[in-house]
Each structure stands twice: as structure tokens, then as C-alpha cells.
Amino acid sequence: MSELPAWPVAVPLEGPRLRLEPLRVAHAEEAPAFLADVRLHTYIGGTPPTRGELEQRYRRQSAGHSPDRTQGWLNWMLRRHTDGKLVGTVQATLTRPDGHHRPTAELAWVVGHAFQGNGYAKEGAAAMTHWLRDQGISPLTAHVHPDNHPSAAVAAALGLHPTGTLHDGERHWTDATSP
Numbered sequence: 001m002s003e004l005p006a007w008p009v010a011v012p013l014e015g016p017r018l019r020l021e022p023l024r025v026a027h028a029e030e031a032p033a034f035l036a037d038v039r040l041h042t043y044i045g046g047t048p049p050t051r052g053e054l055e056q057r058y059r060r061q062s063a064g065h066s067p068d069r070t071q072g073w074l075n076w077m078l079r080r081h082t083d084g085k086l087v088g089t090v091q092a093t094l095t096r097p098d099g100h101h102r103p104t105a106e107l108a109w110v111v112g113h114a115f116q117g118n119g120y121a122k123e124g125a126a127a128m129t130h131w132l133r134d135q136g137i138s139p140l141t142a143h144v145h146p147d148n149h150p151s152a153a154v155a156a157a158l159g160l161h162p163t164g165t166l167h168d169g170e171r172h173w174t175d176a177t178s179p
Helices: 025-029 038-044 049-062 119-133 148-159
Strands: 018-022 072-080 084-093 103-112 141-144 159-166 169-174
Touching: 018 119, 025 049, 049 072, 072 119, 084 119, 103 119, 119 141, 119 148, 141 148, 148 159, 148 169
Parallel strands: 103 141
Antiparallel strands: 018 072, 072 084, 084 103, 141 169, 159 169
């Protein structure tokens, strides 16, 4: 069997109102400003991370892959064009089921509570999804809490549809044509 190709690397992306910056450890300085609101964690769980925790997390994630290289990690910070503020993140965790060359992606998005309701999650996730599809990554999936209607709307806007599968209390969404 031939060696599997390297994981794709996050590149800067642009949306109409947002710049998607590949994750860097330096983002840990600004990110607590939008991640600190406990209401943000209603559906994603956990508690607001400290700057130190974010530095550790971002150091691991910015490597672009898991230590054993079985997953690729693509992470972007969402920065508004108008004022340069970070408003959220989008990410894709890549895997190669059964060792296939073509990766699949599990998508996620988080927008700070103060910035929600402005379409930033939809815009950032759409830019990421378009780029992933251009890279030949398919299918795309997401897990959304059944009560998180704004995130369900983002998933639907990306062309994902809900399945009957729940995992850890979250509904599985996919763009695959079969379950």
C-alpha cells in the first residue's frame, strides 16, 4: 500500500465581511475576549478557557495534524474586516476512513455571544466549506445540539442535512447522499 498524502494545510481565506486566518498560537491573546462568555458554552460544553489554556490548545492544533497523524486539523480564526476584531472560529477535523486517500471532514464553528445573529458563523463556515470541497474533501459532516437552532441553520446553509443519528446528545448532519 502506498503512503497516504500529507494533510491539507489551512490557508488564508476571505469572505465578504470576514478574513479567515489560519490558527496561530498568538491568537490566544485575543481569543478570550469572545470565548469568555459562559453563555457561549451552553451547547458546546466546558467552561471559558484561560489564555494559557488557549496557548496550549492552539500550539497543538496549529501543528495541522494529530500527533499520530491519523487526523488532519484545519483551524481558522474569523476576523472582521471593518474593525479587525476576532469574532469566532471555524474548523475541520479530517480523517481517512478505512485508510482511503480521500479525506472526510467533521466541521465545527463557534462565534462569540456578542457577535451572534450577524451571519458570521454562516459566512465563515461557507468560506471554509467551499475551500474544503475545492480540495476534494468529502463528505462533510457536523454535530449540532438539537436545541441549537442557529447552528442547525448554519449546517443547512452549508448543504448538510440532519440524520436520525444522535451522538453525545448532538444530531449528526451530513452532505453524503446515503447515511
